Amino acid sequence: MFIEKISFLNVRKITQYNEKFSPQTNIIVGKNGSGKTSILEAISFLTTGKSFRKKHNQSIIKKEKKELQIQATIISKEEKKIKLIYSGKKKQFYKNNKIIKTTTSLLKEASIVCDSPEEIDIIEEYRKEKQQYFDKIIFKIDEEHIEKIKKYNKILLYRNTLLEQQEPTTPWDDKIIYLGLEIWKKRNLFFDIFSNIFNETQTKIKNKQKYKIEYKKKEPRSAQEYKYKLETNKKRTEVGPHKDNIDLYINNENIKEHGSQGEKKMLKYLLKITEAEIIKKRKKEKPIILLDDFFSKLDNENIMKIFSYFHRKFQVIITTTNTNDQVLKNIQKNSREIKIFNKI
Numbered sequence: 001m002f003i004e005k006i007s008f009l010n011v012r013k014i015t016q017y018n019e020k021f022s023p024q025t026n027i028i029v030g031k032n033g034s035g036k037t038s039i040l041e042a043i044s045f046l047t048t049g050k051s052f053r054k055k056h057n058q059s060i061i062k063k064e065k066k067e068l069q070i071q072a073t074i075i076s077k078e079e080k081k082i083k084l085i086y087s088g089k090k091k092q093f094y095k096n097n098k099i100i101k102t103t104t105s106l107l108k109e110a111s112i113v114c115d116s117p118e119e120i121d122i123i124e125e126y127r128k129e130k131q132q133y134f135d136k137i138i139f140k141i142d143e144e145h146i147e148k149i150k151k152y153n154k155i156l157l158y159r160n161t162l163l164e165q166q167e168p169t170t171p172w173d174d175k176i177i178y179l180g181l182e183i184w185k186k187r188n189l190f191f192d193i194f195s196n197i198f199n200e201t202q203t204k205i206k207n208k209q210k211y212k213i214e215y216k217k218k219e220p221r222s223a224q225e226y227k228y229k230l231e232t233n234k235k236r237t238e239v240g241p242h243k244d245n246i247d248l249y250i251n252n253e254n255i256k257e258h259g260s261q262g263e264k265k266m267l268k269y270l271l272k273i274t275e276a277e278i279i280k281k282r283k284k285e286k287p288i289i290l291l292d293d294f295f296s297k298l299d300n301e302n303i304m305k306i307f308s309y310f311h312r313k314f315q316v317i318i319t320t321t322n323t324n325d326q327v328l329k330n331i332q333k334n335s336r337e338i339k340i341f342n343k344i
């Protein structure tokens, strides 16, 4: 799958943007604040209904403008035009001028894998954000998972409120047990596949460091044991998939405390490669890869490892500041299929 054309109005500082992309690698070069991340943000907003920036709300609409519009021609098994009109309150999506009713239907139209320093940092964040990071990948390949997580969180909130008020929780216990077990089943399956592909990827790109993902959970062996554990704690719901943890290691040490900046960035890319491969396998369609600020923090050897992995295999849209001239020239020398855009 790839984006052939994109155009948008009023996204952050950009009043108007129109571009034709190469189905292979595209590099957008520009100074700080020139609007590079905003271009990737527009693509992400159009295809997922959300921005990847941490503190995103109506601020994505250009100051003093009432609405933004984003439109792209996407080529996959079919050619389609996806369009979004966003007024700050209402988001309206269209496919070939017909309204797309739900986010679930929108997500079927395009797949992207995006890495940006402006999204949530999986290494530095805490348990909940890590769960969300991986759950979002599961959503991309399994629509039911999102509904189960939403329902689970709602019931968890009810249940904890009832416990605080010292009221009986019985009406909710069977429901939370059912959903909890379903979520664990899905996450167990997912982490098995994810870890396998993640390890294969490390071997493929001959990575020097050994990274490891560990999915840690306290899953009861049966619904009865789950129920018993829930009933023992009368103050809060302390058992369930909301207590799952995901630990990330470099050479058997916790990466948050031991990794250098480049080593952390490399791990993030390995996670993105794994995500791209899982989507490719499950959806039988290659996702579009967005790499924001790609050249920063990595040495040339690592840049080439990641670059070569994606190049020619996926459509890649990279952004970079123009301070990396030498690396850029080297990359361009080795390959003529790369399209470079200069954003002043």
Ligand SMILES: Nc1ncnc2c1ncn2[C@@H]1O[C@H](COP(=O)(O)OP(=O)(O)OP(=O)(O)O)[C@@H](O)[C@H]1O
Binding pocket: 011, 012, 013, 014, 030, 031, 032, 033, 034, 035, 036, 037, 038, 039, 059, 060, 061, 062, 063, 293, 321
């Ligand atoms: N709603 C808005 N209206 C107008 N301008 C905005 C709005 N939101 C952000 N900006 C401006 O847009 C620019 C942000 O652009 P963006 O983050 O895309 O830059 P960038 O090219 O990625 O920069 P860097 O190289 O520093 O990452 C900033 O100058 C910011 O002040």
Ligand SMILES: [Mg+2]
Binding pocket: 036, 037, 038, 292, 293
């Ligand atoms: Mg940026």
